[in-house]
Amino acid sequence: MGTEESPPANRTGLTIYDVARAAGVSIASVSRVLNGRANPRRETRERVQRAVAELGFVPDGAARALSNRLKEVVGVVLRRVVGDGMFTDEEENLLFVDLINREVEIAAHGRGFDLLMSSVAVTDRMARPRIAGVAGKCDGLILHDRVLAPSDISRLAMRTSVVTLAGTPTPDSVNVRGDNAGAMRELARHLVVEHGYPTVAYLAGHADSPDNLARAEAFADAAVAAGATCDRDPVWQGNYMAGGGAAAIRAAMAAGRPLPRAIACANDQTALGVMRALAERGLRVPEDVAITGFDDIPAARHLHPPLTTIRQPIRQLGTTAFDVLHRLITGALRPGLEIVLPTTLVLRESCGCDGTKGMP
């Protein structure tokens, strides 16, 4: 495609010295006008600005960062979603993580920060070194769920500012998450008390996800407390993806296991897979089995029937993650806390409600 091994790019490496020479001032003055200081007097300022414009000078970010001890870059690390071959939903929809990242970016721009995005594959044995690599290029890190083991997060957090999203709290980082237990309890009571479903199950997400654990426990406890039977069989283990939800249904039915009257899924993607698998077998939602999700991704309301789910405050989660990280970076906040944002139960039709009035 081109000349290999040819001389290095000849993009004239302009520096502040070139600008200073062109403007007939010192580099200190150039730096001052570049940074919008008040002192350079009008005439000096204009000469510098003219030189900058004429030369098309772009200050080197690395040099600025080194001098300022601030890169104005935050790293965002996420798990690369790998389709499981069953459904391509994960690959096609903007998921929870994408939605959060969008908000993070907007918040970051507001403070002059840019986002360094890095994804690690599920099987990535190199996750640790790679994340260390990005850590060196940023002022702080936002780590999505399960990109690093808690002990690694701990270590990393001692050396740089880190905010985890739906992660494990650590003394040196801050975790930002939605309120899992509150909404899950409310959901369990809604299913058992208001709809009167006698048997329920929680279709789990990844076993090593703190959010998943919290949801499972709150749901089961509240369901049992409300008088229902909660099926805790291992078939109800999913993986936060549509394929995992579908597989669980298939496995349960193949085992001749009676389905619970209501299934609360670990997230919306799982619910999506469950609903497809149910439809394939001719089972109706909510008449035969009531289904609920978690997150309220945009696709949730377009399912048939519309999915009852628990809404996470996606915008706030993203904004807060950046905000907290920024405070950590500037030293305005000390780590070691967890920020829990409120969630809300959104009643649509998949739980048995009629979708308009909220109850059958």
Added chain:
Amino acid sequence: MGTEESPPANRTGLTIYDVARAAGVSIASVSRVLNGRANPRRETRERVQRAVAELGFVPDGAARALSNRLKEVVGVVLRRVVGDGMFTDEEENLLFVDLINREVEIAAHGRGFDLLMSSVAVTDRMARPRIAGVAGKCDGLILHDRVLAPSDISRLAMRTSVVTLAGTPTPDSVNVRGDNAGAMRELARHLVVEHGYPTVAYLAGHADSPDNLARAEAFADAAVAAGATCDRDPVWQGNYMAGGGAAAIRAAMAAGRPLPRAIACANDQTALGVMRALAERGLRVPEDVAITGFDDIPAARHLHPPLTTIRQPIRQLGTTAFDVLHRLITGALRPGLEIVLPTTLVLRESCGCDGTKGMP
């Protein structure tokens, strides 16, 4: 949420000097083992590695970049998609741009580069300064369609390596795009000759998109050459979004304008909006109006009927964009060329084919 104005973050700013002291060697040796050089002898190497591990040392990327004259970061700038209020498809689906970015990231990781992502809003008057800001933080830039005016791209390309995706060729940058004209001509002939549609129209994308212009021209020319009438009325102006496609249909019908027998849309999103608007009015695709798209985003095959479209080589587009940028950065390639990747006509049902055999 925290103590404002408290002392700056006390994350012990470890440097290579600390590691050197801990290991009892010089900073040169530390640097060498950190960079995997062969020379430090086994014992030295191990002492350094131990010190690095114990201290949890993470080398500063800015300092490395300054010294190496290489940041190992590429910037990706895209237009933030803003829903138009009519449909939320743009906000829910992983679009063409997102799919490309995924591939860019994977390719970048293969070379030890990370991605600095920045989005500019449509109305952003600050696009230029912001992009200059990210340029300073990267070794080179990948610019998606319409983030910068051609003249600005030109200027920027004189100071840093830039690859445009579906942009305007410039002497100092390289443009990577799919073959618009070839596939569009093939599509026009398919519609006019094979299906025998007498009237056609091209529902345009943004007027300032080079891809759009090329598609419009190739389609109209080929359609007319094949003997059809091509409706070039201004109502057929969309905006690459579902809402724009729907609005065009509404406007045409409101004006009492007879719809052409086939409408080739500027991209799949537009086709999606068109199909919805048509369905709302009780018109059938392809029986009443044949519809086609461009891109072949994942959602295309799930439409009813499945969308006939022109597939762009998305993976290759992303990989190539990074690859070319990398060569530009290392000086292995000189700018001033355009790379055109092949596209393919994918016949599904929205054009009138039966979807399985390819023709009615």
Added chain:
DNA sequence: CTGAAAGCGCTTACAG
């Protein structure tokens, strides 16, 4: 208001 100079944390010829 302006400039000379030190320093940010690395890498790498250059000597030894």
Added chain:
DNA sequence: CTGAAAGCGCTTACAG
């Protein structure tokens, strides 16, 4: 194989 030292391109006290 190893270390002392210069240099990467900025910013910012410190003098003037």
